Amino acid sequence: MPVSAIIFDLGNVLLPFDYSIVIEKLNEKSSGLGFRYAEKYKQNYNVHRDYEKGLMTDSDFLDVIMEWTENKVERETFCKYFSRIFSVNERIASILPELSKNYRLFLLSNTSNIHRIYGWNDYSFLQNFEKLFLSYQVGANKPEKEIYQAVTNYTKLPYGEHLFIDDVKEYADAAKKLGWDAINFLSEQQCIDELKKRNIKF
Ligand SMILES: [Mg+2]
Numbered sequence: 001m002p003v004s005a006i007i008f009d010l011g012n013v014l015l016p017f018d019y020s021i022v023i024e025k026l027n028e029k030s031s032g033l034g035f036r037y038a039e040k041y042k043q044n045y046n047v048h049r050d051y052e053k054g055l056m057t058d059s060d061f062l063d064v065i066m067e068w069t070e071n072k073v074e075r076e077t078f079c080k081y082f083s084r085i086f087s088v089n090e091r092i093a094s095i096l097p098e099l100s101k102n103y104r105l106f107l108l109s110n111t112s113n114i115h116r117i118y119g120w121n122d123y124s125f126l127q128n129f130e131k132l133f134l135s136y137q138v139g140a141n142k143p144e145k146e147i148y149q150a151v152t153n154y155t156k157l158p159y160g161e162h163l164f165i166d167d168v169k170e171y172a173d174a175a176k177k178l179g180w181d182a183i184n185f186l187s188e189q190q191c192i193d194e195l196k197k198r199n200i201k202f
Pocket of ligand 1: 010011012053166167168
């Protein structure tokens with residue numbers, strides 16, 4: 001079936017990120033604080049998942065974070081540290097304008113309002129997308145089927161006309177299970193090769 005819609009993941013596909021930046025920033029504030037925060041974050045990963053699913057408000061999330069950072073950092077400052085972890089994959093971003101001439105483009109991301117506002121909202125490549133599907137707005141996280149179905153419900157296209165690109169294999173596999181095609185993004189070149197293999201025009 002020919003591809004009509006290409007759906008991109010954000011983190012580590014279009015935006016490589018590095019969580020060690022926030023850890024370093026917190027360590028600069030107070031010795032070892034970043035490491036203690038990272039340990040709490042890992043041990044309570046459900047908080048991260050709940051926040052990205054829209055089950056917690058920004059304020060709820062920051063209440064927890066203030067505890068984890070031992071009240072040594074202002075909320076606003078934490079939001080900046082937490083979100084200045086992104087850089088742009090220019091090679092992948094650069095093919096979006098051409099792709100958008102031939103395909104409907106969408107973004108499908110597990111993300112949060114803080115990351116959006118303080119982190120990635122101003123990147124100009126976002127203009128190539130017809131619509132952004134963001135976990136905290138949809139109320140579901142990848143790999144939950146509801147988030148993929150939110151896209152399909154919107155496009156009104158057959159499942160087989162969707163091509164998804166995600167660096168997390170589990171998330172790519174979940175899309176395949178629903179009938180989408182999917183590329184498990186491993187590197188820029190591998191992604192470009194996989195697109196060419198499918199005769200995607202760009
Ligand atoms: Mg990702």
